[in-house]
Amino acid sequence: MKDNSEIISRMTGLLYPFIILVGFYIILNGHASPGGGFQGGAVLASVFISRYLVTPEEGVRIQYLQTLEKILFFCIVLVPGLFLFSYGRRMGAFENAVYLVLMNVIIGLKVASGLSIIFYRFVFYEGGE
């Protein structure tokens, strides 16, 4: 009797593209419909978490996620600073839309990587051998 259920692992594996699609839809349309960076980032993190359901014996290298999260935090501090200090031109609708979508994407990716780092850290490092 295997530990992980075959049905759950295969069906979750089939659901990967749909969860990623819904996550990116929530992130990218956060400026016009309910959603946004934080919500879509949590949905994207569930992809990484469900990967553990599909293949529980495979390890994952967290270093890339850690580096990505640090770079994204630097961008999150940088982009509003550049946006607020541009008093030369008056911000129109297009610049504001670009700023909103960009900030939502950066925040969503950062939240997803942070949550998945915490999950993997607990599962692969604290849960025993």
Add this chain to the structure above:
Amino acid sequence: MKRRAAIMVCCLAIAFYVAFVYNDTALVSDGYLSQYFITNFISDTYANNAVAAIYLNYRVFDSIFETLILLVSVAAVINFSWRRDNEG
């Protein structure tokens, strides 16, 4: 033992003083700020979502510090683990 009792009495006194100072705050705000947000968010921020306008434009510092808290919590989880082979 007496030192601990004295410190506890001091903390309780400070707590009661703060509660006394803020005793007459209203439980419900007068809605001035929320009305301003609701009526002005489209013209100020060109966003169709009021929540996105608030957390990306009116209160963007809260979002910045929220992501900072997430980064610090990741660092804390890694730091407080018992396994010492952190880069394995």
